[in-house]
Amino acid sequence: MSVKIAIAGFGKLGAGVLNAVRSSDVLEPLCIVTRRDPCSVSAPDCIPVISFNDVLSLKGKVDVIILCFGSQGDLPYLSPMLAENFNIVDSFDDHAKIPEHFDRVNEAAYESGHTAIISAGWDPGIFSLARAAYRAFMPKGEYLTIWGPGVSQGHSNALRNIPGVADAKQYTVPISSAARDFISGKHFSDPAHECHRRECYVVAKKGFDRAKIEKRIKEMPDYFEGYDTSVTFVSKEELDARHNGFPHAGRVIGRGRTADGSLQTADLALSLESNPAFTGSVLVAYARAAVKIYNEGRAGCFTPLDIPVAYFSELSPNEQRKKFL
Amino acid sequence: MSVKIAIAGFGKLGAGVLNAVRSSDVLEPLCIVTRRDPCSVSAPDCIPVISFNDVLSLKGKVDVIILCFGSQGDLPYLSPMLAENFNIVDSFDDHAKIPEHFDRVNEAAYESGHTAIISAGWDPGIFSLARAAYRAFMPKGEYLTIWGPGVSQGHSNALRNIPGVADAKQYTVPISSAARDFISGKHFSDPAHECHRRECYVVAKKGFDRAKIEKRIKEMPDYFEGYDTSVTFVSKEELDARHNGFPHAGRVIGRGRTADGSLQTADLALSLESNPAFTGSVLVAYARAAVKIYNEGRAGCFTPLDIPVAYFSELSPNEQRKKFL
Numbered sequence: 129m130s131v132k133i134a135i136a137g138f139g140k141l142g143a144g145v146l147n148a149v150r151s152s153d154v155l156e157p158l159c160i161v162t163r164r165d166p167c168s169v170s171a172p173d174c175i176p177v178i179s180f181n182d183v184l185s186l187k188g189k190v191d192v193i194i195l196c197f198g199s200q201g202d203l204p205y206l207s208p209m210l211a212e213n214f215n216i217v218d219s220f221d222d223h224a225k226i227p228e229h230f231d232r233v234n235e236a237a238y239e240s241g242h243t244a245i246i247s248a249g250w251d252p253g254i255f256s257l258a259r260a261a262y263r264a265f266m267p268k269g270e271y272l273t274i275w276g277p278g279v280s281q282g283h284s285n286a287l288r289n290i291p292g293v294a295d296a297k298q299y300t301v302p303i304s305s306a307a308r309d310f311i312s313g314k315h316f317s318d319p320a321h322e323c324h325r326r327e328c329y330v331v332a333k334k335g336f337d338r339a340k341i342e343k344r345i346k347e348m349p350d351y352f353e354g355y356d357t358s359v360t361f362v363s364k365e366e367l368d369a370r371h372n373g374f375p376h377a378g379r380v381i382g383r384g385r386t387a388d389g390s391l392q393t394a395d396l397a398l399s400l401e402s403n404p405a406f407t408g409s410v411l412v413a414y415a416r417a418a419v420k421i422y423n424e425g426r427a428g429c430f431t432p433l434d435i436p437v438a439y440f441s442e443l444s445p446n447e448q449r450k451k452f453l
Numbered sequence: 454m455s456v457k458i459a460i461a462g463f464g465k466l467g468a469g470v471l472n473a474v475r476s477s478d479v480l481e482p483l484c485i486v487t488r489r490d491p492c493s494v495s496a497p498d499c500i501p502v503i504s505f506n507d508v509l510s511l512k513g514k515v516d517v518i519i520l521c522f523g524s525q526g527d528l529p530y531l532s533p534m535l536a537e538n539f540n541i542v543d544s545f546d547d548h549a550k551i552p553e554h555f556d557r558v559n560e561a562a563y564e565s566g567h568t569a570i571i572s573a574g575w576d577p578g579i580f581s582l583a584r585a586a587y588r589a590f591m592p593k594g595e596y597l598t599i600w601g602p603g604v605s606q607g608h609s610n611a612l613r614n615i616p617g618v619a620d621a622k623q624y625t626v627p628i629s630s631a632a633r634d635f636i637s638g639k640h641f642s643d644p645a646h647e648c649h650r651r652e653c654y655v656v657a658k659k660g661f662d663r664a665k666i667e668k669r670i671k672e673m674p675d676y677f678e679g680y681d682t683s684v685t686f687v688s689k690e691e692l693d694a695r696h697n698g699f700p701h702a703g704r705v706i707g708r709g710r711t712a713d714g715s716l717q718t719a720d721l722a723l724s725l726e727s728n729p730a731f732t733g734s735v736l737v738a739y740a741r742a743a744v745k746i747y748n749e750g751r752a753g754c755f756t757p758l759d760i761p762v763a764y765f766s767e768l769s770p771n772e773q774r775k776k777f778l
Contacts, residue, residue, distance in 0.1 A: 441589055445759075
């Protein structure tokens with residue numbers, strides 16, 4: 129029984145999802161759905177590309193649509209819209225707005241009798257599982273999430289929006305002592321600022337004052353203000369040659385004392401040469417889960433917290449017990 | 454609504470479970486069930502201690518029984534026996550025999566309409582989740598489980614069974630280069646032997662030849678043969694003073710290339726000052742899950758692979774989404 133997957137949005141994440149689908153024996157890439165001109169999108173292996181305007185033509189033909197759009201402008205309305213007609217999976221990652229996004233997707237999916245999974249990826253996603261598990265096993269403990277070293281798309285975009293910046297890339301880099309200090313008992317009241325620094329590689333447009341650009345970067349609220357931020361001006365050629373990847377990394381550390389006074393620590397770390405390729409793999413695992421949940425007749429919205437790892441796998445429950453337990 | 458827990462077996466693990474139950478606001482330690490003379494078991498806070506022979510008196514009074522017995526001789530028959538009348542959680546950890554144990558417990562629980570969770574703990578348990586997730590996200594990759602540094606009860610018992618050994622403790626110690634080599638691409642065909650060494654601290658009885666004891670240890674099949682094993686003879690006083698804890702540690706590392714060729718690695722590490730205290734906390738989290746599954750009307754046997762992390766928590770689904778995603 130092959131599971132038919134449509135991929136909506138075909139940027140870096142969509143390409144990662146397609147690769148993961150094609151690596152599987154039981155998944156079939158049905159088509160790519162794009163908001164661009166379908167003729168402008170070149171998909172491998174003659175996989176059909178259709179316009180987002182024609183997405184309803186997939187009704188009854190696709191098992192699940194994986195949405196590979198941005199969390200800022202696109203997913204908040206596209207996920208509920210598609211959940212009215214399809215099983216969907218998205219990687220909505222605006223942490224503060226997840227409850228609101230959940231409610232909107234849940235209403236659409238529940239009413240249409242479909243299954244939706246939101247916020248699948250590594251954070252939110254796998255790291256969320258770690259945080260929930262740490263809290264359960266070490267209820268009086270603390271946990272800390274550290275991101276990097278790796279490329280932050282949001283911060284890179286923020287740099288590119290500054291007048292005088294032709295192109296840029298921003299690396300989020302953990303402060304090397306942070307994890308060790310946390311494990312030794314330190315409490316961070318503002319972990320984002322206290323545990324990370326920001327490295328910016330910036331291509332300046334001709335005629336713009338680099339000192340002013342640097343000042344503007346370092347004073348940008350939310351993104352760079354209050355961080356240890358370095359700005360390095362590079363040529364476009366150097367940026368393209370030396371900063372063309374999308375690596376990322378992160379870890380979630382839990383620390384707590386059980387009632388007997390013993391210190392227990394747990395540490396889940398990821399190191400990814402390609403963030404979109406790995407996130408694509410995670411989305412595909414959750415797409416398999418969405419189909420299983422749908423086949424059980426359970427409609428509505430789910431998050432990684434609601435989904436057993438057994439639902440990721442193509443193996444039978446008994447094979448999984450033999451192999452993984 | 455308080456959840457009433459009975460703890461069957463009151464050694465180190467049972468004490469860890471009791472501590473974890475008492476740390477929770479919604480769980481109530483109903484009683485301890487022992488196969489010893491109940492009068493010989495001293496429980497804190499006037500918690501009743503009853504004989505295992507009277508366990509059926511708990512019917513209708515207890516929500517779940519957590520079994521804190523050994524996996525070799527006890528759980529294989531006690532878990533199915535208790536699942537005929539109660540919701541149960543155990544930490545059965547004889548990896549090769551889990552499928553068989555599952556079938557026996559499943560039959561008993563399914564027929565009696567109860568919920569059973571087996572193999573809850575950190576390995577099997579949390580590490581099983583990591584292995585299953587790594588396989589899903591990196592289907593063409595490999596994973597490696599490394600245990601230690603920490604005390605192996607099974608190996609310590611094996612030492613104590615040698616003629617001439619009065620007491621002993623065995624530490625499983627990872628070979629320091631193993632994790633690094635694995636991440637760099639090395640494949641271990643026999644990870645147990647290639648990634649661990651064994652440190653034995655032995656109290657010899659008077660009149661026994663230490664050289665013979667050491668030879669016997671190093672040649673013991675399955676346990677020590679083929680391992681880099683060190684044997685240090687110590688006095689009973691030194692063993693009790695310097696080797697009286699039950700620390701343990703371990704990690705599960707996954708490594709794989711996604712279809713684009715990028716190397717992705719994941720690493721879940723635990724470091725526990727007290728193995729029984731932490732395992733006790735994990736068992737209690739799964740006891741909460743067992744009650745939720747039972748209340749949904751789902752009878753039969755489950756393993757950690759089947760259980761969403763949301764089931765561990767006392768928080769509402771919405772609070773969990775806000776806090777952990």
